[in-house]
Amino acid sequence: xxxxxxxxxxxxxxxxxxxxxxxxxxxxxxxxxxxxxxxxxxxxxxxxxxxxxxxxxxxxxxxxxxxxxxxxxxxxxxxxxxxxxxxxxxxxxxxxxxxxxxxxxxxxxxxxxxxxx
Numbered sequence: 198x199x200x201x202x203x204x205x206x207x208x209x210x211x212x213x214x215x216x217x218x219x220x221x222x223x224x225x226x227x228x229x230x231x232x233x234x235x236x237x238x239x240x241x242x243x244x245x246x247x248x249x250x251x252x253x254x255x256x257x258x259x260x261x262x263x264x265x266x267x268x269x270x271x272x273x274x275x276x277x278x279x280x281x282x283x284x285x286x287x288x289x290x291x292x293x294x295x296x297x298x299x300x301x302x303x304x305x306x307x308x309x310x311x312x313x314x
Contacts, residue, residue, distance in 0.1 A: 231261025234306035241295050241302070242313030253281070254295055256288035256302070257312075276301055 240257045256273070259266050263284070270283025273290060277297055281290040290298065295311060302309045 231265040235308065237261075238308045238310065239302055240310050240312040241298050242311070243293055243295055244313070251291070252293050254290040254293060254298055256290075256298060257286065259286050259288065273298055273301060 237260055238258055240255075242255050242257070243252055244255050245252050256270075259269065266286065266288065267283045270281065270288040273288060274281050277290055277292075277294045279291045279294065281288065283289070299309050299311060
């Protein structure tokens with residue numbers, strides 16, 4: 198009989214089992230692969246909610262790894278010459294750059310749609 202691993206941090210949220218043969222298995226997250234640009238559908242919109250009247254350009258719908266999202270966000274920010282952020286499948290650019298972002302994304306091969314106002 199092998200000794201059981203007793204690291205409680207790995208078992209948070211697991212219900213206790215009385216089965217002496219039970220082995221705890223972590224449900225490792227599968228690495229999400231970034232889809233090809235031609236297979237992605239991105240939505241570009243302008244948002245002013247909860248931003249004290251300042252407008253931001255949002256790019257939604259990116260499917261891929263967080264690193265690829267940040268890389269695309271960094272490229273868009275540098276080409277528009279503005280600040281912003283990229284996380285959780287969303288790229289945020291400070292200011293109204295919808296037309297420029299749409300043309301840049303189309304050049305890269307993404308399917309882009311303008312949504313909202």
